[in-house]
């Protein structure tokens with residue numbers, strides 16, 4: 624199949640294990656194990672593990688970040704992605720752990736969950752040196768972004784390698800008359816990112832229902848990071864079957880690219 628370069632890469636699945644830590648933190652027993660969850664997901668074929676160590680340690684704690692870093696050394700072909708706000712605690716983790724990827728997210732310390740991307744051009748000046756420091760450490764930088772095509776050039780100019788499209792609005796439109804238009808909005812934002820040389824990641828509220836259509840309809844998605852819905856599914860199906868189900872969704876979306 625003669626596919627354009629930007630869609631030759633199969634979309635990687637990075638499992639966010641925040642919610643395993645959330646349950647673990649409700650007792651002083653150490654179960655469910657965050658590292659065991661990550662190991663089972665990697666054994667099942669997940670291409671990466673994502674954590675978002677928020678300053679209040681509501682779920683992922685500092686120790687988790689380092690224990691997962693140790694685990695990832697046993698999986699050299701998989702990626703470790705650490706998310707956070709670089710003006711809070713993220714840079715300390717990046718300097719000590721040097722994960723494959725840092726995803727900058729503009730969350731406040733008490734935010735319920737991530738619900739918006741960076742603002743350009745306002746944020747560019749303070750992000751650029753932090754991006755440069757990560758890249759000097761050999762860490763790829765992805766910026767959490769709303770699907771706004773006009774912001775992609777500024778994200779590239781700030782030094783980002785990739786953007787992560789914040790996909791909650793897409794997920795919220797799933798199954799409604801607005802779904803097709805919302806998918807097109809993300810496709811346009813992704814194409815604008817590709818046009819300026821940015822890689823495209825995506826995440827937030829992706830699930831088994833909406834994932835294949837996103838992979839099919841949005842060009843060049845290199846990685847999806849999925850946590851909440853995937854861990855909820857794993858409570859029913861187990862980690863291995865759940866990871867396989869999500870990999871199957873990606874494969875179905877990828878196989879039908881160009882058929883839509």
Ligand SMILES: CC(=O)[C@@H](O)[C@H](O)COP(=O)(O)O
Pocket residue numbers: 639641642674675677706728735736737767826827848850
């Ligand atoms: C940035 C993003 O959309 C998610 O990766 C984030 O990790 C969700 O955070 P909670 O798991 O704390 O809701």
Ligand SMILES: NCC(=O)COP(=O)(O)O
Pocket residue numbers: 639673787825826827828829848849850851852853
């Ligand atoms: N960056 C998105 C992520 O890591 C997980 O988001 P969610 O699937 O928990 O909504």
